[in-house]
Amino acid sequence: MKYPVYERFYTWQGEGVHLGRAAYFIRLYGCPQKCFWCDSAGTWHPEFRPPQVGLYSAQELAEFVRQESPEGAIVVLTGGEPILFDLKELTDALHVLGRKVHLETSGIAPLRGDLDWVTLSPKPFGMPPLREIVELTDEVKIIVHDPSDLDAGLQVLSGLPEEAMIWLHPEWSRAREKDMTVLNLITHAVKQNPRLRAGYQMHKAYRADDLDPHSDKRQIPLGGNPELGV
Numbered sequence: 001m002k003y004p005v006y007e008r009f010y011t012w013q014g015e016g017v018h019l020g021r022a023a024y025f026i027r028l029y030g031c032p033q034k035c036f037w038c039d040s041a042g043t044w045h046p047e048f049r050p051p052q053v054g055l056y057s058a059q060e061l062a063e064f065v066r067q068e069s070p071e072g073a074i075v076v077l078t079g080g081e082p083i084l085f086d087l088k089e090l091t092d093a094l095h096v097l098g099r100k101v102h103l104e105t106s107g108i109a110p111l112r113g114d115l116d117w118v119t120l121s122p123k124p125f126g127m128p129p130l131r132e133i134v135e136l137t138d139e140v141k142i143i144v145h146d147p148s149d150l151d152a153g154l155q156v157l158s159g160l161p162e163e164a165m166i167w168l169h170p171e172w173s174r175a176r177e178k179d180m181t182v183l184n185l186i187t188h189a190v191k192q193n194p195r196l197r198a199g200y201q202m203h204k205a206y207r208a209d210d211l212d213p214h215s216d217k218r219q220i221p222l223g224g225n226p227e228l229g230v
């Protein structure tokens with residue numbers, strides 16, 4: 001099996017429970033969710049997708065990880081929507097290296113592969129997550145672009161394990177512009193419900209991903225413009 005890889009890069013995890021940990025990201029190509037604030041629009045948007053995408057076997061990707069990051073760095077499979085692919089060969093190859101493998105997904109298909117950590121980011125205006133994915137989730141990341149996104153995100157979490165953490169992230173254009181409606185909404189929500197946590201995409205403040213020669217430097221977040229969703 002060959003995996004379509006939009007980009008790969010060694011950086012650190014900028015979000016969630018594993019914030020700050022050295023991490024090798026493999027961003028797979030393709031996503032049907034079409035979020036109008038997508039910050040990885042090159043993985044699916046017709047105006048931004050690259051002319052060609054590299055296809056690599058699990059062994060080839062594991063070799064990239066081995067050569068380009070030290071032992072102890074976690075591997076994050078993201079996208080696009082990585083859950084659309086059979087990840088078993090890839091997770092097996094990465095486990096042979098001794099790496100912990102994390103997944104970032106919107107949970108819209110059955111999971112094929114052995115993951116050490118699952119981050120679910122539901123997209124309430126797109127396809128909702130399958131309950132079987134919600135049930136094996138370690139942490140949730142709800143992106144808040146509009147106030148209604150908070151309740152919409154919480155409503156699709158039936159079956160979430162009690163110990164799973166729920167992060168509320170201001171969508172990046174809202175965070176960058178210090179949109180106090182969204183930021184205050186998150187603050188109030190966390191103060192009312194201590195199970196929730198206030199989050200931030202720290203790697204974007206550092207621009208840490210840009211330092212790797214393999215990362216896409218085009219910076220093409222859609223930025224919350226509904227006209228850019230298709």
Ligand code: SF4
Nearest residue numbers: 031033034035038080
């Ligand atoms: S934000 Fe994620 S789920 Fe939404 S379109 Fe972009 S890659 Fe797909």
